[in-house]
Amino acid sequence: MAINYTWNVSTVDVKEIDSNADTVFNVHWRLTGTDDANNDADGNPQAASVYGTQSLDTSDLSDFTAFADLTVSDVQGWVEAAMGEDKITEMKAGLDAQIDELVNPVVQTKQVG
Numbered sequence: 001m002a003i004n005y006t007w008n009v010s011t012v013d014v015k016e017i018d019s020n021a022d023t024v025f026n027v028h029w030r031l032t033g034t035d036d037a038n039n040d041a042d043g044n045p046q047a048a049s050v051y052g053t054q055s056l057d058t059s060d061l062s063d064f065t066a067f068a069d070l071t072v073s074d075v076q077g078w079v080e081a082a083m084g085e086d087k088i089t090e091m092k093a094g095l096d097a098q099i100d101e102l103v104n105p106v107v108q109t110k111q112v113g
Contacts, residue, residue, distance in 0.1 A: 003033045003096055009075045014067060017058050022067035027054045027079050031088075033095035038103045048098035050091050054079045 013026035032049040039045055056078055065074060080088060 002037055003035050003092070003099060005092060005095070006032050006034070007076045007079070008032070009079055010072060012075065018061055020061055020064050023058055023061065023064070024067070024070070024075065024078070025056055025058050027056065027075055028052075029054055029079050031091055031095070033092065033099055035099045035103065038099075040102070046099050046102045048095045048102070050095060054082050056082055 008030040009027050011028040012024045013028075014022040014024055017023040017025065028051075030049055030051040032047055034045045034047045036045045
């Protein structure tokens, strides 16, 4: 099972901090794992996702990037750095387990009659 992971970090909370307008201080994120090798009954890849918010450290804005110049890659890098490698590995393992359960269900729901 080869899982591909994608981030969605395009929604952010901003405020003025130290005279820097639209400083990103909080990111709404979603991490999705997709297994292209295993499809559901409709032919779509099996997928699972986890989402949340990540506060960013704004105590040092010496490398401030104006909001208009931000890229999704910048924001994703901030989120990953703030979370740390262990947390991201843990979330990916959870997505793997969810997808494995979809592909190889342990429990099935059936109707009698």
